[in-house]
Amino acid sequence: MDRRIEYLKKILLANSHHKYRLDEFDGTILNKDTENLPPNVRKALAFKKAVEEMPIYIQEEELIIGGRTIFNLPKYHTREEIKESKFSNNNIYDPIFNNVYNESIDEIGDHVSDTNPPNYGKIIKNGLQWYWDFANERLNEDNLETDQANYYKSVKIVIEGVQSHIRRYVELIDKKIKEEKLLENRERELAKIRKDINYIIINPPKTFFQAVQLIYFIHTLLWVEGVCLVSLARLDQILWPLYEKDLKKGIMTEDMALEIIECFIIKLNHEVDRPNSRFTWLKGDTGQAVTIGGTKEGNMNKSGENDLTFIILKAIEELGPIDPHLHVRIMKNSDKKVWNMIIKLLSLGRANILLNYDDNIEKALEKVKIYSGQDIANYTGVGCWEQIIAGKSSYRQCGTIELLRPLEWLLYKGHNAIDKDPKRNPIIDNKYTGINLGSLDKYKTFEEFMDAYKTELRYYILMVVSNIIKTRLAYNPFISTFVDDCLDAGKDIKDGGAKYKETDLQASSLANIADSLYAIKKLVFEEKESTLKDLAKILKDNFCGYENLRQKIINKLPKYGNGFKEVDDIAKEVAEFFAGELTRYTNGWGGPFRARITGGQSYVDNIKLIGATPDGRKIGDYTSFNASPQLGCDKEGPTGIIRTVSNIDKLKFAGGFILDLKFSKDLFSTQENKEKFKNLIKTYFKLGNIQLQFTVVNSKTLREAQKHPELYKDLTVRVWGFSAYFVELPKEYQDHVIRRTELGV
Amino acid sequence: MLYANVFDIKKFSIYDGPGIRTTIFFKGCSLNCKWCQNPEGHSAKIELYYDKNKCINCNSCLTVCSIGKINKSISSRFSNEIKCLNDCSKCYDVCPSGAIYEIGKCYEVDELVRITLEDLEFYKTSVGGVTLSGGEPLLQIDFIEKFLKKLKKYKVNTIIETAGFVEWDNFYKIINYTDIFYFDLKILNKYEHISYTGQSNELILNNLLKLSREKSEVVIRIPLIPEITDTDENLINIIDFIKNNKLGKYDIELLPYNELAKEKYKKVGINCKSINKYFDRKMKAQTREILLERKKLFIKKGLKVRILSLE
Numbered sequence A: 001m002d003r004r005i006e007y008l009k010k011i012l013l014a015n016s017h018h019k020y021r022l023d024e025f026d027g028t029i030l031n032k033d034t035e036n037l038p039p040n041v042r043k044a045l046a047f048k049k050a051v052e053e054m055p056i057y058i059q060e061e062e063l064i065i066g067g068r069t070i071f072n073l074p075k076y077h078t079r080e081e082i083k084e085s086k087f088s089n090n091n092i093y094d095p096i097f098n099n100v101y102n103e104s105i106d107e108i109g110d111h112v113s114d115t116n117p118p119n120y121g122k123i124i125k126n127g128l129q130w131y132w133d134f135a136n137e138r139l140n141e142d143n144l145e146t147d148q149a150n151y152y153k154s155v156k157i158v159i160e161g162v163q164s165h166i167r168r169y170v171e172l173i174d175k176k177i178k179e180e181k182l183l184e185n186r187e188r189e190l191a192k193i194r195k196d197i198n199y200i201i202i203n204p205p206k207t208f209f210q211a212v213q214l215i216y217f218i219h220t221l222l223w224v225e226g227v228c229l230v231s232l233a234r235l236d237q238i239l240w241p242l243y244e245k246d247l248k249k250g251i252m253t254e255d256m257a258l259e260i261i262e263c264f265i266i267k268l269n270h271e272v273d274r275p276n277s278r279f280t281w282l283k284g285d286t287g288q289a290v291t292i293g294g295t296k297e298g299n300m301n302k303s304g305e306n307d308l309t310f311i312i313l314k315a316i317e318e319l320g321p322i323d324p325h326l327h328v329r330i331m332k333n334s335d336k337k338v339w340n341m342i343i344k345l346l347s348l349g350r351a352n353i354l355l356n357y358d359d360n361i362e363k364a365l366e367k368v369k370i371y372s373g374q375d376i377a378n379y380t381g382v383g384c385w386e387q388i389i390a391g392k393s394s395y396r397q398c399g400t401i402e403l404l405r406p407l408e409w410l411l412y413k414g415h416n417a418i419d420k421d422p423k424r425n426p427i428i429d430n431k432y433t434g435i436n437l438g439s440l441d442k443y444k445t446f447e448e449f450m451d452a453y454k455t456e457l458r459y460y461i462l463m464v465v466s467n468i469i470k471t472r473l474a475y476n477p478f479i480s481t482f483v484d485d486c487l488d489a490g491k492d493i494k495d496g497g498a499k500y501k502e503t504d505l506q507a508s509s510l511a512n513i514a515d516s517l518y519a520i521k522k523l524v525f526e527e528k529e530s531t532l533k534d535l536a537k538i539l540k541d542n543f544c545g546y547e548n549l550r551q552k553i554i555n556k557l558p559k560y561g562n563g564f565k566e567v568d569d570i571a572k573e574v575a576e577f578f579a580g581e582l583t584r585y586t587n588g589w590g591g592p593f594r595a596r597i598t599g600g601q602s603y604v605d606n607i608k609l610i611g612a613t614p615d616g617r618k619i620g621d622y623t624s625f626n627a628s629p630q631l632g633c634d635k636e637g638p639t640g641i642i643r644t645v646s647n648i649d650k651l652k653f654a655g656g657f658i659l660d661l662k663f664s665k666d667l668f669s670t671q672e673n674k675e676k677f678k679n680l681i682k683t684y685f686k687l688g689n690i691q692l693q694f695t696v697v698n699s700k701t702l703r704e705a706q707k708h709p710e711l712y713k714d715l716t717v718r719v720w721g722f723s724a725y726f727v728e729l730p731k732e733y734q735d736h737v738i739r740r741t742e743l744g745v
Numbered sequence B: 001m002l003y004a005n006v007f008d009i010k011k012f013s014i015y016d017g018p019g020i021r022t023t024i025f026f027k028g029c030s031l032n033c034k035w036c037q038n039p040e041g042h043s044a045k046i047e048l049y050y051d052k053n054k055c056i057n058c059n060s061c062l063t064v065c066s067i068g069k070i071n072k073s074i075s076s077r078f079s080n081e082i083k084c085l086n087d088c089s090k091c092y093d094v095c096p097s098g099a100i101y102e103i104g105k106c107y108e109v110d111e112l113v114r115i116t117l118e119d120l121e122f123y124k125t126s127v128g129g130v131t132l133s134g135g136e137p138l139l140q141i142d143f144i145e146k147f148l149k150k151l152k153k154y155k156v157n158t159i160i161e162t163a164g165f166v167e168w169d170n171f172y173k174i175i176n177y178t179d180i181f182y183f184d185l186k187i188l189n190k191y192e193h194i195s196y197t198g199q200s201n202e203l204i205l206n207n208l209l210k211l212s213r214e215k216s217e218v219v220i221r222i223p224l225i226p227e228i229t230d231t232d233e234n235l236i237n238i239i240d241f242i243k244n245n246k247l248g249k250y251d252i253e254l255l256p257y258n259e260l261a262k263e264k265y266k267k268v269g270i271n272c273k274s275i276n277k278y279f280d281r282k283m284k285a286q287t288r289e290i291l292l293e294r295k296k297l298f299i300k301k302g303l304k305v306r307i308l309s310l311e
């Protein structure tokens, strides 16, 4: 790591960029002239005003410059819109049916697009001015509809905004050179940056550096528009042509490219805390996904790893950052070097790596039936775990189906066990309940009971889906500029302009529902140790007076995650039923729903709204996260977990299916062990799985870090779909990581 | 029906041979090593153990025991010895928390084959397989013979870890179904061997020599127990023995001392003084430097050696 990078990393960890931030950005674009403009044009104006006026900064030693300093746009909603939204807003969060929580909202509560990366390849090819010209030309056409005209007007405005934003940086450099006593080297450096950014205001970038800088400007301004969890798509493929060109021309060395990428990654980490979110986000949940590897563009049968893939991996090795989320596309014929590099990064404890297995993921995407083969081969990872087509998708991720909830409804005649939300008043209203299926006495077999569970689950999915469809979306003129079909058709993504319009819903607590249903099967229907009615009462009382029973459930019944067929089959039945039900629906754009088995923050946070469960879990205790076994219940080691998970048909989960494995760092002590670890992963994918993520750390280290946080500042761990600095996590999330079973000891 | 008594089945076992393996620990041993790191493997019987940390003091065990064998005191439910010899297991069945637990379980051949084949895909990818360990697996020879034959039908790689103290016939029966023997060499001095393991080492050494004539794949394993096996004198004796008998063609593995065994003794509640006293000496795991030095001794003599869990 060179001196510059070391310095930049140091000031990053000290949050030096915070001092440029504004808590509240005042201002409005509303006046007599603008008030009557259509909303997307108004938003474009607000965006332009924001990027023209927000504080800008260049820190010492920075090569890549820019950054978001404000967290709200100037006001652009009219009084009527605000008034009307108060009456008719479907976007109010509730933790059960309308839990469309992973999106940012604007001033009036409308949902802003998230996760979707622009088509950077096209931006690099054409340059910014091309978009303005294109829109301008379309505006001269005669038969343009009003909506289209408004769209193209907004495109021109946002491009002008970006251009003057970059121009401000040109001026800032001029000022610095003139007024500050810079070292000669730095002055030369800044002069070069000035020349480069001045060039890309109008022209397509012609060097690697210019391309990276342009991507960073656009990326950071997407955050300004309000888009959150924005991803960066397949950087090693997108940047490859310019990288190769610069190297051939001899104007850049590999080391220089590494330095540029490292500067870029450090800048991405300026976004890891997002103070504008409407919930308490955890630091690192940014969705800044960089995808590497995968099929070669234009040749679907070849794996496309290139030198840039390794430069990005090298940067992750050197920096140990929490961002980007590194989505690594691997496949059967991936370069051995990639495998080795991944193992190396994991053994160093890098927790920001998600493995995506192309051979299976592509099959799952095919089954969604909307994507072209070419697009599938070019898929990109976004957010925490999802895959979409960059520059063509207007993907939405919408909320969580908590699989334990329908079981509660079934046990309590349609009611929730806990009717107060301890954290987010107001109280969960009584109207938010499931179906009352009547007395529990009538279930004579487990199969009948399971059918009733499915009835509740079906109803739950239907309610959530219909709420998703009802949610109102905001206009997103900036990101819509860079989505291919939007630009061609003159349509914002809000109006369905994108080619692909997929919406994902995740289901959480899979392990707990499988263990719970199995416990019922065993205790109620087979051993007849309890009746359903009694069990419901015991659970309602949080096992009070029934510790024996609870202990028996925990210690003597087989659990999800050990390759025990009977439990695994229940998990399979529930998961695949969820996928089947969900994918029957289409979203408000007529696009597909895709199912995903992950958990988001449910396992610590939302689970507080679920009472005691038949798997022996008491009120307030955590659940499993993503598709992993319940804490402490995986007794058979990693192969047992893998057998359990492999029992489920992954091709039904185009949205994702995430298993987390936590390994002891000691496992990586020998070369031979590393090889075994690699073969473990390879077998996992051979068995039909699609995704895998890791935490590699010794639990002892984590406990030490809890005691002496100051000594473990850059220790990173996997949270649900991203990596975070362990010592900065809330205690309950820390404890969850510690309690996960450490494999490979 | 043929049964084996097994006290643990470890999947994804990575220190017991090449690739990803399943290691099966057979219960019962013919030696009585005072440093034994698997005390549960000692007796050939199924045993009841008690873990006081898990006990929720529900008293269910006290209620079911018809002969009043169980103490009211939470710190030691079973009075003097490890287990109750009555074998009715009622207390185990009824204990909800798993505080009373059984070590040892009987398996039929087919059942054990089924369990080991669950990970067949992992063996295939990693060129791994099944390792038979113990206790002394070769004591349950009839079972093992059948078991290995069946595994071989699926082309599973097989390893036997043995201390060597069994009749030669027991080796002979399974030699064709075993890919690698991991053969323990502990103490060369006959009298010391007797005093630390309870038996003379003649049979063991003879078996090793016979094996070397019949079998190409043998790994000689030397457990490094501080002050007992891990002494200059003993290691040099071992090296000489290897050289003199032309065993130098085999890989040699040094097994560093594992302090965890102490914890294990505490956990399984073994208070049999004769075993325990070796751990009172506060024996420490060897440092990396010491291990490398030991390794040098072998290398100097041109032997192929590696330190397990270090390289």
Ligand code: SF4
Binding pocket: B048, B064, B065, B066, B067, B068, B069, B070, B084, B085, B086, B087, B088, B089, B090, B091, B092
């Ligand atoms: S095994 Fe039977 S006799 Fe022995 S302690 Fe348990 S219940 Fe009592």
Ligand code: SF4
Binding pocket: B054, B055, B056, B057, B058, B059, B060, B061, B062, B077, B094, B095, B096, B097, B098, B099, B100
């Ligand atoms: S049955 Fe188990 S948990 Fe209950 S008192 Fe006995 S040992 Fe303790």
